[in-house]
Amino acid sequence: MSTVSRCCLACGYLNIALEDKYQEVTVCPKCNGASVDTFKLGKYKQHIKQNKECEHKYRLMDSKTTTMGNRSIHILGSFYCEKCLDTQFRGKIKGEDSSCNL
Structure with missing residues (x-):
């Protein structure tokens, strides 16, 4: 026992x-x-x-800006975490107008 x-x-x-x-x-x-x-x-x-979860600290790896017509700009970025090397991709559209011209 x-x-x-x-x-x-x-x-x-x-x-x-x-x-x-x-x-x-x-x-x-x-x-x-x-x-x-x-x-x-x-x-x-x-x-x-x-083995606690990583508290991500992202840094910019690469970015790209694209203009679509006169109104919108697409901004894309790649980020990586300094500690665990996790990667993320983010995008944003600026200046897009939702008004309708009749």
Whole structure:
């Protein structure tokens, strides 16, 4: 038999139990929520902290301006993130007039 310390994800109840067969997740005896092995939970939190999502900081890579007729200008740009190298393309139309000449 081994001693396993578990923490409930729903209510935070800490339970220390003797087990014959190891299970990573069990039912919490207090609220019927998911009770997880605290060692595995700590490893997961450490992994999340190390591999947190990138807070993108984009820089302009390339831009292109196109004039369509007299009224509209299309501006296109390519951007990349300095940290994770994610790329994005953005476009904008300036000066487009929606009035109708009859």
